[in-house]
Amino acid sequence: MLATERWRQMIEVEHAQSDEMRGAVPPPTDHWRPYAANFRADPRRTGDDLVDLLLEYVSPDQTVLDVGAGGGRLALPIALRCQSLVAVEPSESMADVLTQQAQESGIENVSVVQEEWQDAWVDPADIVLCAHVIYTIRDIGGFLKKLDAHAKKSVLLVVYNAPPQSQIYGIWQEVHGKERLPLPSLPELKEVLEELGINHQVDLMPPQSPRGFDDLEDAIGQLSRRLYVAAGSAQAHRLEQMLPGLLTEEEGVLRIRDSQPLRPALVSWQPNHPA
Secondary structure, eight states: OOHHHHHHHHHHHHHHHHHHHHTTSOOOSSTTTTTGGGGOOOTTOOOOHHHHHHHTTOOTTOEEEEETOTTSTTHHHHHTTSSEEEEEOOOHHHHHHHHHHHHHTTOOSEEEEOSOGGGOOOOOEEEEEEESOGGGOSOHHHHHHHHHHTEEEEEEEEEESSOTTGGGHHHHHHHHSSOOOOOOOHHHHHHHHHHHTOOOEEEEOOOBOOOOBSSHHHHHHHHHHHTTOOTTSHHHHHHHHHHHHHEEEETTEEEETTOOOBOEEEEEEOOSSOO
């Protein structure tokens, strides 16, 4: 099986399993609306390893295209360094957070295109950034080729070494009685890039601790949504019963006991086309 076909298959079977657990409840129109506010971050913050690494690739005379910019956690610090930045972000709630944060921070060189990347019409830029977007992109070959075609100098792609939700896969199995089917991540991406003939570099970054939960109620609420557990169901009761024993408190935050931290990687390459 081709790497691009395996990628698509992993997404399709994962989504089918999600739909099975979701039942008759349709998926939200804007998946990110309950979480968008959590993606606010000070654009002038220091000590962010990923931001610091990305800024090494950016100079004041360059343009940047951030595909799947979210709430601007990366886009806005980079906008402070570069000439201009175009943020492509399909989620209305995320785009609102990005726009508000830019206004509050006095950042005026950012424009937002609220479209899926596959549908967006934007000009090429010196640097094309795409962070934590590709896990659910079925046509990964077309997606990556469009990133490549829009980059004049570099493509910077940030991806975890494991699926973003892998830290709750054990709880999924306990609640639903079956193994969670994984989404693709860094290992599968490397195979796809090799198949596409894209010569790339991988820089692993320090592991990231899980975001955690404010309290038990917050944990139940977040995990119920992520596990597709309906209120009042047997699965909901099982989750509420088992969860206190699965959580541990670290510096005032509740985290899942023994969950493995995710490790982001920066996958970079020069565009595979004439400048």
